[in-house]
Amino acid sequence: MFGAAVITRAQPPPTEYEIKAAFLYNFAKFVDWPAAAFSDSLAPFVIGIVGTDPFGPQIDHALAGKTVHGRRLAVRRYAQAALSGGCQLLFFGEADSTALRRGLQSVAGSTVLTVGEADAFLDLGGAIRFVLESNKVRFEIDVSAAETARLKISSKLLRLARTLRGVEP
């Protein structure tokens, strides 16, 4: 397609983390949070980043002005997961397993959808993990982790997961 070619030339293909930033936003759309997850009806939907930030300022730019579930979207960065109160989706940047486990444990029991990249992220109690499959960003889901956080993941999202865990037979 000629038009597509023109667009392609004008906009270089998105980088891996640009795609992942969009995925974070889209995950939010396919997951239902209980009302208790927000302090009030006007509270924004907060995407939090803890640990090393792989997205840089592009994510703020890309998600600016977007809404999820009728709420304004906000991106916040936290030094530690334990400090991420009022955040609904938390991305864990690159870190060692110990730090990850501690971080995940600190948010366990709160209504936060945890997303990470580390190989053992799901083993450590995370809900969604990015994987790369023939240079395409895909993801794995641990349903039980989400259920523990009182979140309901849409079946539409589940069917896209490369691997599903914690699903009752």
Next chain:
Amino acid sequence: MRPFRDIPFRRKVTLVTMLASGVALALVSLAFVAYDWVSIRRARVRDLTTLAEIIGANSAAALVFDDSDAAAEILAALRAEPIVVSACIYDRGGRPFARYMRTPEAAAPPAYDPAPVDARFSGRSLQMQRSIRLENEAVGAIALHADLRDLQTRIVRYAGIVALAAVLSASVALALSTGLQRFVSDPILGLARIAKKVTQEKDYSVRGIKHGDDEVGTLIDGFNDMLVEIQKRDTALRLAHDELEKRVQQRTEALRREVLERRRAEEEVLRLNESLERRVVERTEQLAAANRDLESFSYSVSHDLRVPLRAVNGLVRVLAEEHAQGLDPEGRRLFGLVRESASGMGQLIDDLLAFSRLGRREIHGQDIDMHALATAAARELLQLEPHRRVHLDIAPLPRAFGDPALVRQVFVNLISNALKFSRRHPDAAVRIGSEARDGATVYFVRDNGVGFDMKYAPKLFNVFQRLHTVREFPGTGVGLAIVRRIVECHGGRAWAEARPGEGATFFFTLSTPGTA
């Protein structure tokens, strides 16, 4: 083919019913089929829209997570929908993202349309594009290509069923209308039969049978009323006709009688006429015989009287010549009177003989020079009175046809009369002339003598009719009678005009106009 107005009423009713119900059926069937066509198309669009919505909703996640395999998998679920031939999911930029073909040779899915319409029917297919939204954000689009052939099949089948139903309904309607139209047509056909009977048999006593109170009933009532009226008039007409015929017969009879009567009367008249004629002839003959007897009697009397008279005359002359001296003067005077009377009597007898001779004489007609005849007669008469001075004027007279001796006698008598009655006039004048009157020649002799009163004119020409005494003017009174007899023998007539003291004119003709 016969025009509609000529086909029988029964069939007309059926035809009209069938036409109306047929058209209604056809319209209803058409409406059914059209409605069905519209509604199944609408249903098809609705179904397809729902399908697109479901697939769009299901594939939204695949789109946003850029998983075209998952999208293709979702599209593959369309296999359960035989009407969808092909489908395509486009991404936000309109690029094909996932594709579905029912069979490899199936029609290609619709290309991406930046400004899509709801549904587009083209021929036997329906194409549709719906945008895929995720929380009010367009994330892509789905385009479907559906086959409509099943719809066509269905509509054709449906139309077939409807047509069959219509034909069945029409058959039922035909059967029903054939059966039911009797209620409409029977009264009218019955009426038509009666009308025909009335016309053909002139039977005005029949009546239409009324079936109901509708317009046909009114028509039958009207027809019956009309029949009553016609019957009434027919009877009246027949009566009038009979009456007229009777009167004609009577009149004919009367006329015949009248003709007979008239003929009888005519015959009677003819008979009377005949008898009258016969009687006239008889009477004429009797009269002629009497006349002849009378004439012969007067002739013989006159003739026989002459002999003794001649003897008396002879003897008186002898007496006068030989014995006059023996008589005294008185005797001589009386003797003279006897001589005069005897001589007058002789003259009278001569005249009577002449008159009666005329009745026996035949007329020897020839051409006459009237002028010469009149002139000769006048001269002869004047010579008898040489001492008189009379102015005589004879005009040229036209010639005539007649007996010269007799006509001469006419002139002699008339001229001698003229001379006689103008004797006392000191300057006597006699004029003889002629004039044309009514195509005939009228001769006349005029004098300036004593004349006469016209009241005596009718008697003038009779024998012995005298207006004057013998002492005044001598004469026997036979002259004009002789004139009349001669003139009448010639087919003419004689008449006179006069005034006392102013002279007289005597006219005569010799033949009535046209008989000469």
